[in-house]
Amino acid sequence: MFAVFKKELKSYFLSPIGYIAIGLFLLVFSVFFYITTIEVFALDLGSLYYATAMYGLLFVVPLITMRMFAEERKNGTEQLLLTSPRSITGIVLGKFLAAVALIAITLVISLIYFVILTFFGDPNIVTTLVAMVGFLLVAMAAISFGMFTSSLTENQIVSAIITVVFLILPWFLPNISTIFSEISLIDKFAKMSSGLISITEIVGLLSFTVMFILFTIIVMQRRKALK
Amino acid sequence: MIEVKDLTKKYGDFVAVQDLNFKIEDGEIVGFLGPNGAGKSTTMNMITGYIESTKGDIIVNGYDISKKPKKVKRQIGYMPESTPLYSDLTVKEFIRYMAELKFVKRKDRKQEIERILEQTGLVDVQNKLIKNLSRGYKQRVSLAGALIGNPEVIILDEPTVGLDPKQITEIRSLIKNLGKNHTVILSSHILSEVSQICEKVIIINKGKIIAIDTPENLENKTKGKNTIILTVEDNNNNMKNINEKIEGIQEITLEKDNEDGTKQYKVISDKDIDLRKKLFEVLPKEEITIFELKQGEATLEDAFIKLIEDDKSQQEDENKKKSKEKDEKKNKVKKDKQEGGKK
Missing domain, CATH: 3.40.50.300 (P-loop containing nucleotide triphosphate hydrolases)
Known part of the structure; x- marks a missing residue:
């Protein structure tokens, strides 16, 4: 697992994708930092993380997940991985954690906004950290879904589009029926972004993540028989 | 293992x-x-x-x-x-x-x-x-x-x-x-x-x-025949009649007419007959000078092609058999029907 994790994280920065992902994230962060805090004289970073999760993840997650398995399949390097004495579970987890680590790096950088706020007042570090953890949980759920779509196809664009659609649908669907808000990842982040630790929502996000990691493992294992 | x-x-x-x-x-x-x-x-x-x-x-x-x-x-x-x-x-x-x-x-x-x-x-x-x-x-x-x-x-x-x-x-x-x-x-x-x-x-x-x-x-x-590659200088064109002088030759074919006046022949005989010694003895008597004489070896290439063709023809035979049996069955059914109709 660790070998795959290390290599995956490294290859984000060997191609422009890692830099673009972090850059894009910070751009969205900065824009919302102005809109949600500076402009309204707020000292709370919750809505910054909420807005970034809503608009930032939409672009960044498909960008980093689309290549995970699709690229390996297209280039045939999948053959190297699957004939190595590593378990499929280890490979999937290694790739998943590398993508999570990329988001975590951005989150660490985003502490800059907290530091900036300390010049103007006394923002609460605990609520900020809770919002960051919540943000990471939403990102993990979105990554697990993106990874799953990447394992289904050898076309990265297809994977990216499915992921974007999945992340964008909850914006509109609740207008049709409130049932759909249940599948919305971002809705599960609402409480945590304001600093509340909500067990139901943490469990909800984590189980969503675990489910799609398992789906990915199953797809990879079944493909062996179908190939 | x-x-x-x-x-x-x-x-x-x-x-x-x-x-x-x-x-x-x-x-x-x-x-x-x-x-x-x-x-x-x-x-x-x-x-x-x-x-x-x-x-x-x-x-x-x-x-x-x-x-x-x-x-x-x-x-x-x-x-x-x-x-x-x-x-x-x-x-x-x-x-x-x-x-x-x-x-x-x-x-x-x-x-x-x-x-x-x-x-x-x-x-x-x-x-x-x-x-x-x-x-x-x-x-x-x-x-x-x-x-x-x-x-x-x-x-x-x-x-x-x-x-x-x-x-x-x-x-x-x-x-x-x-x-x-x-x-x-x-x-x-x-x-x-x-x-x-x-x-x-x-x-x-x-x-x-x-x-x-x-x-x-x-x-x-997979070697079926013995092949000898022979390059000679033969001004009187005596090679034409050589198969009458040496027993066991199945076929002589002219492979190449070289620019320097020599000719390359392929001599084919049965699997267990080696003609090299006889060729060395007889050809000089016929005023033919041997420039080169070597045994043509069956290569793996030949083996491969032969094996695959054998396999193919076997399959074709089987397919023919099968289709024949099918036809026979069909005819039988037809016959039975016709006979049944007559009754």
Whole structure:
């Protein structure tokens, strides 16, 4: 697992994708930092993380997940991985954690906004950290879904589009029926972004993540028989 | 030791590989030979655990691949046909990654990577990005990936495709060296390559094994006639009547009329008759000067083509039989119906 994790994280920065992902994230962060805090004289970073999760993840997650398995399949390097004495579970987890680590790096950088706020007042570090953890949980759920779509196809664009659609649908669907808000990842982040630790929502996000990691493992294992 | 029993792979109705049975002993170099689409790569992919078989067992050094895949994969180094590589990595980074994937211990890793770089002749390009390498070097990087960690079994799918002649000889001698303390399986459709490197040849056609033997035996088995290539200077054109003077000649054909006035003939006789001695005795008497005389050898090429054609004609016969039986049955049914109608 660790070998795959290390290599995956490294290859984000060997191609422009890692830099673009972090850059894009910070751009969205900065824009919302102005809109949600500076402009309204707020000292709370919750809505910054909420807005970034809503608009930032939409672009960044498909960008980093689309290549995970699709690229390996297209280039045939999948053959190297699957004939190595590593378990499929280890490979999937290694790739998943590398993508999570990329988001975590951005989150660490985003502490800059907290530091900036300390010049103007006394923002609460605990609520900020809770919002960051919540943000990471939403990102993990979105990554697990993106990874799953990447394992289904050898076309990265297809994977990216499915992921974007999945992340964008909850914006509109609740207008049709409130049932759909249940599948919305971002809705599960609402409480945590304001600093509340909500067990139901943490469990909800984590189980969503675990489910799609398992789906990915199953797809990879079944493909062996179908190939 | 690798044991393959009743190995079958089906894609829907299409049978890619059917009931393969063979054994490969430790330290053997075995060649898989067959035309394109014969099932060579499919078989190799199953042995390496990349794809699952529909039926049958693969046992590598006592471990069944379907039950202990990790144990089996640890003992195998595989170079796939398309030589897939991570083009963003440098040669050294790629080999290090493969070493990590294959559980090469941290303290041995550096030494092992250096050994492989040297063995495959990659020392000079070790810090280059793989995407900037030429095809021949990429092939070597892929081979290095298979060799790292010193696995007992090395499986190479068409290792010399796309290389220039010098590289081919290099890779071949490398494989021969590997055979001293590894079991090597390689696939190829270049027959001369297989006869040069391998101790055993498995010929596959349309997913079935049609022969397992040493290259020499295969050549002998399929040799039908004795051929002699003869170059002579023959100003009076006495060669015309030579088959009257020497017994046992089945056929003489003029192959080439050389510019220097010599002519090359092909003399064919029965399998067990060697005409060389007689030719040496008789031709000078007929005022024919021999410039060159050599035995034409049956090559593995001939063996291969013959075996595949035999297999084809056998299948055709079977198909004919089947269709004949079908026709007969149909006719019978028709007859019965007609008779029934009459009654």
